[in-house]
Amino acid sequence: MKKITLLLIVLSTVMSLKAQDTTSKSIAVLPFVSNGIDPTSVQTAESILRMDLSKDSSMNVISKNKVFDAIGNKDCSDQECAVEIGQKLNANEVLICTLSPLGEKIIIQYILVETSTGKNILSEQATALYLEDLDAVMNRIALSVANHTPFSENVEVGNVVGQETIEPSSRAGRFNFGAGFGYLFPTDGYDDDEKSFTLNLYFDYEIEDYAIGLMAGARDGVALAIYGNYLFSRTDICPYLGGALGFHWISHDYEYSYNNYYYTEGVAKDEDGIELGLGTGLRFLHTYGIQFFINVEYIITLNDYNDKAIVFTIGIL
Numbered sequence: 001m002k003k004i005t006l007l008l009i010v011l012s013t014v015m016s017l018k019a020q021d022t023t024s025k026s027i028a029v030l031p032f033v034s035n036g037i038d039p040t041s042v043q044t045a046e047s048i049l050r051m052d053l054s055k056d057s058s059m060n061v062i063s064k065n066k067v068f069d070a071i072g073n074k075d076c077s078d079q080e081c082a083v084e085i086g087q088k089l090n091a092n093e094v095l096i097c098t099l100s101p102l103g104e105k106i107i108i109q110y111i112l113v114e115t116s117t118g119k120n121i122l123s124e125q126a127t128a129l130y131l132e133d134l135d136a137v138m139n140r141i142a143l144s145v146a147n148h149t150p151f152s153e154n155v156e157v158g159n160v161v162g163q164e165t166i167e168p169s170s171r172a173g174r175f176n177f178g179a180g181f182g183y184l185f186p187t188d189g190y191d192d193d194e195k196s197f198t199l200n201l202y203f204d205y206e207i208e209d210y211a212i213g214l215m216a217g218a219r220d221g222v223a224l225a226i227y228g229n230y231l232f233s234r235t236d237i238c239p240y241l242g243g244a245l246g247f248h249w250i251s252h253d254y255e256y257s258y259n260n261y262y263y264t265e266g267v268a269k270d271e272d273g274i275e276l277g278l279g280t281g282l283r284f285l286h287t288y289g290i291q292f293f294i295n296v297e298y299i300i301t302l303n304d305y306n307d308k309a310i311v312f313t314i315g316i317l
Helices: 002-023 039-054 064-071 079-088 131-147
Strands: 025-029 059-061 093-102 105-114 120-128 175-188 196-207 210-219 221-231 237-252 254-257 260-263 269-284 292-302 308-316
Touching: 025 039, 025 064, 039 059, 039 093, 039 131, 064 079, 079 093, 079 105, 093 131, 105 131, 120 131, 175 210, 175 292, 196 221, 196 308, 210 237, 221 269, 237 292
Parallel strands: 025 059, 025 093
Antiparallel strands: 093 105, 105 120, 175 196, 175 308, 196 210, 210 221, 221 237, 237 269, 254 260, 269 292, 292 308
């Protein structure tokens, strides 16, 4: 029994140490090295990077003052010096970052060094088209360093850099216009039809994690609605959930009378009402100016026919 208890204690201690190691790692950010860029901009860029790294719960960013004290009067910008400073500060990793002008562009090169082995975990390069672009670049570098992934794999809505906005299928646009097509499948009303073709036009604007817009559709009549979606991701594959409020003019071949339907030959009846919608779906290539989407929506029209349906559409924004 004592052996089992001792074994459990040892295992618990090992697991605890392992959890601490994986949940928190200390990093020392060396002072940025620059040539030909004003010191204020360089200091601001370094401050942004430090702040973004600090937001990650797995990162323990060693203070700037402690890094300066460890460096002293040395010019520390190479891998060998980084390992030495990392050992002094008991840092797991050390980040070296260099900013160099190239015409109007700013080239940012960064190397992440593992103190215990002296190896480069990351060696990446990014481009800022102008000084104001450094904000987005620093955000991406922080994600790259925290996740140990290349710079290009950490694009999100809000941190697209200037170089990427001039590439094909620009990632800059947050105003969206597009169209979707598919089918409306009645669950109640709609003259008991099986399905009908639907075509929708969309105009929306993304505000951080939300998309708010206007939909105009031909769906067994004409529909007009204001919708809002919560976007669960800022990456290229973005699930969303939202609702809509609008008005739907529905064409009926059957007339309504005392809770019964009867058919009047040659007579088409339009029955309109306020429409409520609940929808979900996926946006693909979300960080680009051109997106593709799949949308499923349940709609209820408040009219005498009690029209209800599921609308499935695919489209482009």
